[in-house]
Amino acid sequence: MMNELRRHHNSLHVSFASLCFSYKDRHKSLLHQTSLQVGWKCEAAVPAIIVFGDSSVDSGNNNFIPTIAKCNFKPYGRDFPGGFPTGRFSNGRLSPDFISQGFGLNPIVPAYLDPSYNISHFASGVCFASAATGFDNVTSDVLGVIPMWKQVEYYKEYQSKLRAYAGDIKGNQIVSEGLYIVSVGTNDFLENYFAMSNRRSQFTTEAYQDFLILLARNFLNQLYLLGARKISLTGLPPMGCLPMERATNFNNPFHCVQEYNLVALEFNAKLSGMVYRMNKELPGITIHFSNPYDILLQLIIKPSFYGFQVAEVGCCGSGTFEMGFLCNPRHPFTCTDANKYVFWDAIHPTEKTNKIISDSLLQQLKPLFG
Numbered sequence: 072m073m074n075e076l077r078r079h080h081n082s083l084h085v086s087f088a089s090l091c092f093s094y095k096d097r098h099k100s101l102l103h104q105t106s107l108q109v110g111w112k113c114e115a116a117v118p119a120i121i122v123f124g125d126s127s128v129d130s131g132n133n134n135f136i137p138t139i140a141k142c143n144f145k146p147y148g149r150d151f152p153g154g155f156p157t158g159r160f161s162n163g164r165l166s167p168d169f170i171s172q173g174f175g176l177n178p179i180v181p182a183y184l185d186p187s188y189n190i191s192h193f194a195s196g197v198c199f200a201s202a203a204t205g206f207d208n209v210t211s212d213v214l215g216v217i218p219m220w221k222q223v224e225y226y227k228e229y230q231s232k233l234r235a236y237a238g239d240i241k242g243n244q245i246v247s248e249g250l251y252i253v254s255v256g257t258n259d260f261l262e263n264y265f266a267m268s269n270r271r272s273q274f275t276t277e278a279y280q281d282f283l284i285l286l287a288r289n290f291l292n293q294l295y296l297l298g299a300r301k302i303s304l305t306g307l308p309p310m311g312c313l314p315m316e317r318a319t320n321f322n323n324p325f326h327c328v329q330e331y332n333l334v335a336l337e338f339n340a341k342l343s344g345m346v347y348r349m350n351k352e353l354p355g356i357t358i359h360f361s362n363p364y365d366i367l368l369q370l371i372i373k374p375s376f377y378g379f380q381v382a383e384v385g386c387c388g389s390g391t392f393e394m395g396f397l398c399n400p401r402h403p404f405t406c407t408d409a410n411k412y413v414f415w416d417a418i419h420p421t422e423k424t425n426k427i428i429s430d431s432l433l434q435q436l437k438p439l440f441g
Contacts, residue, residue, distance in 0.1 A: 115175035116441035117250045117301065119195050122167045122180055123222050123290075124254035126202030126419060127305070130165060131158025131182035133202045133216060140203035140214040145400045146387060150409060150422055158182060160202055160394070162386065162409040163422030167252050169429035171196050174250065174441065183225055190232045194245060199225045205259035206286040209270060213262055219255065219286075223293050230297065246298040250440055253291070254305035256342075259283055260334060261310055280338050284345055291349060291358065300355050301440050303432070306342050306362045307335035312371050314384045315417040318391035325383060327371075339364060359439055366431045370413050370424060377427060378410070385414035386421065394418050 122128050126140070133141040141158060142148075148156035150163040159165050164179070172178040180196040181188040201217030204210060211218035217225075234242035264270045264279055274282060291302060310316065311331030320328045339362055346360040374382040384390025386406040387398040394416040398405075406412060415421040420428070 115195075116437065117174050117176070117248060118245045119197070119249035120167055120171040120174065120176060120180050120252060121196070121226070121249050121299075122198040122200050122252045122254075123219065123226075123294075124200040124252070124305070125204050125256075125258055126160040126200075127257070128165055128167050128198065128252060128254045129158065129160065129182070129200040129202045130167070130180055130198040132184045132198065132200060134158040134182070135184040135186075136201070136215070136217060138203070138215045139396060140201075140216050142202075142395055142398070146405055147398065158185075160416070160419040161422050161425060162415050164425060166254070166425050166429045166432070167196075167198065169426055170250075170252065170433060170436070173429065173433040173437065183229065190229075190236045193229060194233060194237060197229060199229075200254070203258055203262060204255065205257075205263060206255055206283045206290065207259045207263060207270070209267075210259050210263040213267070219290055223290070223297075226294075226297065243298065247300050249299070249301065250436070251294060251299045251302045252305070253294075253302060256283065256287075256305075256307050256338070257310050260307075260331070260338075261313075261316070265331070276334060277337075280334070280341055283338070284341050287342065288345055288349065292353075295353055295356055300357065302356070302358045303361045303436055304342065304346060304358055306339040306360060306364060308363050309368045309371065310335050312368065313418050314390055314414050315392060315394070317383060318417070335364060357439065359436060361432050361435065363428055363432075366428055367420075367424070370427065374413055379413050379423075380411040381406075382413040384412075385416045385419075386412040387416040390414070390417060392417055 134143045142160050143156050143158050145156055148159065148162065151157055167180045168178060171180050176195050180198045181192055182198050183193065199222040201222065203214040203216045204218060206219060208218050230246060233245060237245065270279060294302065309327065309332045311328035316328045316331060317325050320326055343360045346358045350356060350358055370377055370379065371382045374380065386409045387393045388402040388404050393402060398416045409415060409421045410423045412421050413424050
């Protein structure tokens with residue numbers, strides 16, 4: 072049984088005002104709903120939300136590349152307006168969607184590779200993220216997803232389309248005044264370093280952290296050289312408390328893996344220091360280190376305080392191993408009410424959790440960028 076659990080563990084780890092628009096018919100209900108709830112209008116604090124990263128922020132790019140790291144099937148998206156899967160690794164919306172809405176923009180940030188959208192939609196929000204990617208190119212190679220350098224290439228292409236659509240002046244304004252959300256890094260550890268032997272044979276844990284910090288710095292420098300000036304860089308969550316890590320914690324079954332949480336805390340401290348230095352060194356830039364660790368850990372430790380009932384496992388299936396293709400309509404044990412769960416599948420939060428974390432983050436971002 073233990074060997075079977077290990078095999079599951081390893082296989083799954085490799086596992087501005089003039090540009091407001093109406094969404095496709097499939098999103099009209101959400102747009103209408105949000106308009107009523109928050110008085111949604113075109114006057115926004117920032118002209119666009121521009122997203123890079125992994126499955127924590129991928130709104131569906133992986134639907135359009137040859138990889139198994141996708142979720143364009145039910146029950147994913149069952150609580151999304153219309154009840155259809157979008158490619159978001161959740162039962163509903165992700166943090167960038169809520170952040171976009173919170174800044175007075177559209178309630179959904181569309182995926183750049185989705186052909187049902189075009190530059191008129193992307194002018195106020197676009198997502199280049201790819202589930203299962205990392206700062207480390209080796210991480211993206213595991214499941215053949217979009218590496219961070221390729222996301223930058225898509226962004227360059229987007230800039231050309233944007234200036235052709237909106238004109239150089241307005242296009243440059245969107246680039247410089249837009250809010251960039253970067254959320255990536257968990258896969259570098261859970262899918263790559265701790266699950267595979269290659270990087271562990273090359274780096275100690277501390278050295279690998281430093282290697283990733285260098286890659287993160289280089290990535291942010293690229294965005295800066297391309298015109299980005301407002302960036303939210305998301306740190307690591309308490310990754311040892313993700314349901315899959317708890318289920319495969321053979322030393323202390325179904326408890327958080329404290330080693331992984333410690334690595335996350337150490338890495339976040341290094342990211343925070345890097346952000347401080349870059350803010351001093353790069354003229355005109357404002358990078359905010361958005362740390363999800365504490366708020367998510369609170370949801371996990373005191374779920375009932377936030378209206379949750381279950382934090383140890385995810386809603387989908389048994390909640391211990393299922394994610395991606397294993398979280399599918401044929402699984403008989405998926406919960407009926409995801410709002411009772413902190414996690415949707417064995418790795419990813421529910422929409423309710425995403426909303427709570429986003430609300431916390433917006434309290435920091437809006438005074439800074441709004």
